[in-house]
Amino acid sequence: MDFPTHIVTVGGIIENNEGKILMVKHPVRGWEVPGGQVEVGETITDAFKREIKEETGIDIEVGNLTVVSSNIGIGIQYDGVSPIPTIVTFGFTGKAISGELTTSEESLEVAWVNRNEVLDLIDEDFTRDRTSYMLNYDGRVTYFVFSRNPYAIHGVQYLQ
Structure with missing residues (x-):
């Protein structure tokens, strides 16, 4: 029996004092809210803070858990052979507390965006839906x- 393998990721809506939302332009996926994979031995909230800092230069205070998503499709890694395991993503809110916007290898551009313009920047359907829930x-x-591939939603639940 194979043991299940999951990739755990985090991301979220980070607001500044003006109510603008922090966005990054990834080299492959385009505009999205910042986030990334949880590393071995790391909590999801520590991973959230680390990923935001690495991708944008901004230090944050973690707010509420807003969304959990499961990508149950099996994809193929960049090597064209290896399967990508199920991905579970935790989405949070957060507040910028310090730092200056900077780019990284994972962020070609970084910007504070008006809340009502965020979804218009996002090209990928599942990223837009997850961000909309947040x-x-x-x-x-x-x-x-x-x-x-093709994108399909298999279920939505609202948890108290």
């Missing part, structure tokens, strides 16, 4: 299950 957080955590 932007529209109403106190309930959204759990949604999807697959890619």
